[in-house]
Amino acid sequence: MDLSGLTLTQLRYLLAVDEHRSFRGAAESCHVSQPALSMQIRRLEEILGVRLFDRETSPVVTTDVGTRVVTQARLVLRECARFPDVAQSFDMVSGSYRLGVIPTLARTLIPRLVTSFTKAYPRVHLVIEELPTDLLVRRLLEDTMDGGLAVTPLGIPAIHERHLGFERFFVYLSPKHALTKLTEIRQSDLVEYKPWLLSEEHCFRTQILHLCSVDMRPEPADGGIRFEAGSLDTLVDIVDTGHGLTLLPELVAARIAPERKSQLRPFAPPVPVRRISLIHSRQQERRPLTDALLSTLSERLPASLRRRATDAVIPPTLPAPRRKR
Structure with a gap:
């Protein structure tokens, strides 16, 4: 197969038709006339000796072999983008x-x-x-x-x-929490408590659930309330109102206001990090x-x-x- 006539422009047009499912839409997105784009696609089909699109349907459908060619074209264009x-x-x-x-x-x-x-x-x-x-x-x-x-x-x-x-974990407690009487926290101390959590897209949530031996089921953390925050600062604010506990990484714990430092507790060895x-x-x-x-x-x-x-x-x-x- 002679690929000397194959161009990157043809591959870009190929991806555009596959994306828009329309020769007209593809031409508009590439800022060229529809006849010019169609001619380049036909030239590509002649070079490869296969039919890339079913033009008799609306929207246009990429053939099975065309789908494989599209995948390869995407790889070629991505690698070409590495030249700079x-x-x-x-x-x-x-x-x-x-x-x-x-x-x-x-x-x-x-x-x-x-x-x-x-x-x-x-x-x-x-x-x-x-x-x-x-x-x-x-x-x-x-x-x-x-x-x-x-x-x-x-x-x-x-x-x-x-x-x-490695960043250590700290426990952040509400001012009158039962665990404030301890100077260090063991993982077993947290089993009976439901910590305030970040929402599910945060990996820190998974780590807290593991350390506290909490089931993945969404249960209330305190007083029948279930709240999943988007930031650790929000969890700190909730604990400061006198509700429950949460876990904080070391650099976040370091930013706690001096008057609230007494609510932080380190873990006893082995320390979670x-x-x-x-x-x-x-x-x-x-x-x-x-x-x-x-x-x-x-x-x-x-x-x-x-x-x-x-x-x-x-x-x-x-x-x-x-x-x-």
């Missing part, structure tokens, strides 16, 4: 870098990164987006995100995890820039997070898959 990164290999610590951060790390890590990183690498345009773990991983696998800050281990073969530090990592696809082209991010964050993290977790418990980051009944 390859061309910048002489100075890879420059250009645009898309960084995803899970919500429970964004407020505590990003302020530590932004000033130092932009000062050290002024030629980098850092685009930061707050994303839940599952969406962050999907974006990395789809190559629409270059790197991410997340809690690991994730156990995903295509994702590389580069360890940054969460492992913070910089994650990226194993086939990533921006490795020097990722190295620069890792180095900057490592320098800016408190020394307490850089300790080795020799006597610690790391709860699961992702919920276990549900069994089919």
